[in-house]
Amino acid sequence: MDTLSLKFETLFGDATDLQRYFCPGRVNLIGEHIDYLGGSVLPMAISMGITALVKATNEPIIRLHSTDFDETIEFDIDHLPESKQENWTDFVVGVLNHLKSKGVILSGVNILFDSDLPKSSGLSSSAALEVLSYFMFTELWTGSACNRIQMAIDCQRIENNFIGVNCGIMDQFAVANGKLGHALLLDCNSLENELIPLDLTAYQLLIINSNKPRQLAHIAYNQRRAECDEALRILQHSNPSLPDLVSGDIASLYLIEDETIRKRARHAITEHERVKKSVQALKKNDLIELGRLLNASHASLKDDFQVSCDELDFIVAELQALEFCIGARMTGAGFGGCCIALVEADSAETVSKKLITSYENRFGFAPSVYPCNTSDGVHAITT
Numbered sequence: 283m284d285t286l287s288l289k290f291e292t293l294f295g296d297a298t299d300l301q302r303y304f305c306p307g308r309v310n311l312i313g314e315h316i317d318y319l320g321g322s323v324l325p326m327a328i329s330m331g332i333t334a335l336v337k338a339t340n341e342p343i344i345r346l347h348s349t350d351f352d353e354t355i356e357f358d359i360d361h362l363p364e365s366k367q368e369n370w371t372d373f374v375v376g377v378l379n380h381l382k383s384k385g386v387i388l389s390g391v392n393i394l395f396d397s398d399l400p401k402s403s404g405l406s407s408s409a410a411l412e413v414l415s416y417f418m419f420t421e422l423w424t425g426s427a428c429n430r431i432q433m434a435i436d437c438q439r440i441e442n443n444f445i446g447v448n449c450g451i452m453d454q455f456a457v458a459n460g461k462l463g464h465a466l467l468l469d470c471n472s473l474e475n476e477l478i479p480l481d482l483t484a485y486q487l488l489i490i491n492s493n494k495p496r497q498l499a500h501i502a503y504n505q506r507r508a509e510c511d512e513a514l515r516i517l518q519h520s521n522p523s524l525p526d527l528v529s530g531d532i533a534s535l536y537l538i539e540d541e542t543i544r545k546r547a548r549h550a551i552t553e554h555e556r557v558k559k560s561v562q563a564l565k566k567n568d569l570i571e572l573g574r575l576l577n578a579s580h581a582s583l584k585d586d587f588q589v590s591c592d593e594l595d596f597i598v599a600e601l602q603a604l605e606f607c608i609g610a611r612m613t614g615a616g617f618g619g620c621c622i623a624l625v626e627a628d629s630a631e632t633v634s635k636k637l638i639t640s641y642e643n644r645f646g647f648a649p650s651v652y653p654c655n656t657s658d659g660v661h662a663i664t665t
């Protein structure tokens with residue numbers, strides 16, 4: 283028996299005929315802070331994620347254990363909390379309430395969740411727990427497979443309405459629909475999407491977790507959204523047919539008098555362009571151009587959208603100064619969390635060591651560096 287099954291047996295007694303599911307986290311290659319503006323984004327599902335072991339029971343109870351929190355919490359299926367309890371089970375309960383409201387008949391289960399995704403680091407552990415729960419419960423209780431696009435839409439709504447985080451759709455969509463060996467180009471307006479083969483040849487994509495907790499990020503996030511709404515309102519005044527901010531014209535930005543609002547709009551428009559150019563670069567296997575676009579994205583997030591922080595800027599500057607690195611930027615919502623970097627594969631280890639030392643000298647704590655490998659979106663593990 284493997285370690286997780288043993289753990290399950292210790293916790294719940296019977297570990298025969300367990301079903302297993304996995305949901306990856308995600309990293310965003312490029313297209314930051316434009317999913318909620320209807321822009322295009324290019325995330326990928328990653329090999330770090332959450333595994334669930336599940337077994338049906340005859341009791342009307344949903345028993346959830348998290349190895350991360352070393353905690354078991356149970357719910358009576360007829361008395362699920364109607365609002366969040368401010369703990370990790372909220373993401374599961376949000377999904378349970380949603381499925382129940384859609385007429386799905388809930389029944390008893392014991393579940394063990396085990397994650398190797400660092401929490402609160404911008405790798406979408408929340409989206410992974412929502413999508414994993416949604417996928418697993420739908421398969422267990424309805425016997426039918428999920429529509430993965432609808433699942434992403436529903437999970438985003440659960441995050442918005444039950445959890446109370448006003449996020450866009452990128453994270454839930456990426457962990458639901460990602461594919462091994464690919465990045466996922468997503469038009470967040472139409473939800474049209476295309477898998478883009480990610481052939482990095484002699485390069486390695488690294489994820490660098492600053493290990494800086496993201497403080498007050500949600501307040502700044504909502505503020506950025508409001509500033510972008512304001513920019514769109516101003517631009518639509520002279521161009522009523524302008525559908526969304528990302529399709530605005532850089533030349534018309536002079537119409538926005540307020541410098542802060544103008545900068546936010548400039549980021550939205552230029553970042554959307556960079557996504558399109560990045561896809562072209564990937565299709566032509568022009569990784570040097572992709573690296574240049576990653577660098578430009580960071581500059582825009584730092585100076586125009588102002589969602590970076592000292593730790594992320596330090597990591598990016600250190601990496602960009604190395605000849606083995608062809609591009610680096612912060613990724614995710616910002617104010618802490620992670621960066622990504624495209625480095626020569628042979629020097630990935632040297633780069634990591636150098637960076638860990640200089641970062642620790644500067645900030646007094648170390649970052650974590652992981653090679654970024656792609657993965658399939660949420661799935662049952664059949665072996």
Ligand code: GLA
Nearest residue numbers: 314315449450451452614615
């Ligand atoms: C968070 C949100 C996403 C997206 C990114 C920034 O991850 O959940 O919807 O807005 O920030 O690109």
